[in-house]
Amino acid sequence: MSDSHDVIRVGLLGCGNVGAPLVQLIEDHQAIIRARSGIGLEVTRIAVRNVSRDRGLDLADGVLTNDAESVVDADDVDVVVELIGGIEPARSLILAALKRGKPVITGNKELLANVGRELFEAAESAGVDLLFEASVAGGIPLLRPLRESLAGERIRRVMGIVNGTTNFILTRMTEEGSSFADALAEAQSLGFAERDPTADIEGFDAAAKAAIIAGLAFGARVVAGDVYREGISEITAADIAAAADLGYVLKLLAVAEEVVEEGGGEAAIAVRVHPVMVPSDHPLASVRGSFNAVFVQGDAVGDLMLYGRGAGGGPTAIAVLGDLIDAATNLHSGAPGAKVGTLAKKRILPIDEVQSQYYLTLDVADQSGVLASIAGVFGAHGVSIQSMQQKGEGDEAHLIFVTHLAREADMRATIHAVKELDCVRTVGSLVRVIGSEA
16 A cells, blocks of 8 residues: 555454455455545554454454554544444544544444434534444445435435345245244344344334434434334234235334424424335335335425345445545545534424324124224224225124324224223234325
């Protein structure tokens, strides 16, 4: 590597599933990087837990260290890439790097979704970049378009599939008729799901990503705890089949939207993650397997969809490399790039106040007056029925409802009251619906 002033030296914190491919990409793509950006990149230091582990890389002596702080402090490191995950020590290391005037690239969604505001303010104060494209959708360029290309747009809603594990499971349940347990086991065997899949299947991973998306899309302070969350572990084969009969496909979606409240004033922000019945002709319905896709709706631009591999070492490393080139170019020119901007304190709409259409199943006694009794309960709580189907007869009678738009609180009250009816044996699944009204 040349010693000229147009070489930016990189310190890497972590060298695992994403870090190792990143180092290889920097080495293999040197000519492309220089041709497109006018600068070169050199990895000078890498902090790892085990320096003796073979990582399949041709590294010079002294590059690997188990002292992460020494990487941040090193005089031969201009830019820091954080890929160790978690809150600490990642937070402290990033803050230290920013304080020293070193741009930082991270893919740490947990960190950004919980203490992102502190990090953004530190980067702003230091006058250097903090870039995090890889934190939400792996190799899909999503955050840069939100932050830069759509900076002048009034975004109304961002919704999408941001977790490949759950999308793989639901795809298998839909296309192969697999049970949830079998689909999860297959995902684990293929490496799409961890041994402990809780973060994925219960929506924690998607919720962290939803918080980051909402913050950028609406300039709001949103943390992971603000995001309403449901996972897919209660979804059954019967729900999948019923959705297909009704012309829908079940997906786990992250949804962040602006909600104009009655009486006007500043709009509130609703952020949530939960299973959704998506119309089969909607672009998100065709996203299969472990792929991700995000649908952006704006006043002027209309509808946009970004699609691709949302996880994996290679795709994620490409997203990190894109940020790294941006930060290195800005550092070389002395001008930091686009900022996150001021994150305003906006009202986060509680889930009880959010409006949706709903799918609800009931097992009932097949006797006269049942439907009238149930419809009366719906009406008494301000929930209007759009459609109803009956499956089976006698002791096997099963009712399927799809509602018009209703407040979550009203729908919950309806379910509570329906459970009290003698003719209702069990209340089954409640799933939100993207329909003509929502």
